[in-house]
Amino acid sequence: MKRLGVEKIKKRIMQERQDLRRRLKFPSCRWFVRAGDEIVGTVSLHSIKRGDKVAEVGAMIGEEYQGRGIAARALGMLVDKVFAETDMRKLLAFVNEKNRASRRLAESLGFKKEGLLRRQLLVNGRPANEVVYGLLRNESKKRGQGFLAR
Numbered sequence: 001m002k003r004l005g006v007e008k009i010k011k012r013i014m015q016e017r018q019d020l021r022r023r024l025k026f027p028s029c030r031w032f033v034r035a036g037d038e039i040v041g042t043v044s045l046h047s048i049k050r051g052d053k054v055a056e057v058g059a060m061i062g063e064e065y066q067g068r069g070i071a072a073r074a075l076g077m078l079v080d081k082v083f084a085e086t087d088m089r090k091l092l093a094f095v096n097e098k099n100r101a102s103r104r105l106a107e108s109l110g111f112k113k114e115g116l117l118r119r120q121l122l123v124n125g126r127p128a129n130e131v132v133y134g135l136l137r138n139e140s141k142k143r144g145q146g147f148l149a150r
């Protein structure tokens with residue numbers, strides 16, 4: 001991984017703030033998720049392929065804040081933002097088959113199951129299947145206000 005000094009990181013964050021199109025020159029971007037005054041997790045856009053106009057999304061919410069609909073709203077906001085501010089055609093989510101919360105999260109946002117990667121992951125040394133979900137631009141529906149920290 002590339003090593004950056006604090007000043008360079010600050011500069012990069014300021015550049016990235018402008019709008020999402022500019023962020024797409026980086027291979028990945030991450031947003032904090034805020035609930036009230038607390039930062040409770042992150043959502044990310046990564047594996048950005050500008051040529052194909054596809055990227056992957058991910059979410060992580062602190063255990064004590066899970067199950068309150070926070071990821072659904074935050075990831076929903078990110079999906080809306082990507083399709084509104086960029087010409088990305090499709091978003092993907094790769095999810096451990098046994099991770100029911102992540103699978104429900106993807107499905108609740110309209111992602112469709114597109115495939116199964118057999119024994120793709122090693123979880124605590126044990127192979128696990130990974131489900132590939134996809135959401136095309138024209139399948140995405142607009143959602144409400146949310147939790148992304150500015």
Ligand SMILES: CC(C)(COP(=O)(O)OP(=O)(O)OC[C@H]1O[C@@H](n2cnc3c(N)ncnc32)[C@H](O)[C@@H]1OP(=O)(O)O)[C@@H](O)C(=O)NCCC(=O)NCCS
Binds near residue numbers: 059061062071
């Ligand atoms: C996956 C994760 C982000 C979900 O966050 P969350 O804020 O708890 O999710 P939400 O409350 O918005 O719930 C989203 C959906 O998942 C369901 N869900 C939440 N926790 C669940 C659980 N433990 N088991 C089954 N379903 C669950 C919710 O009911 C909801 O589905 P619905 O719309 O049909 O009701 C969170 O569990 C997490 O950070 N897990 C660890 C990291 C991870 O696996 N990231 C996913 C990589 S993409």
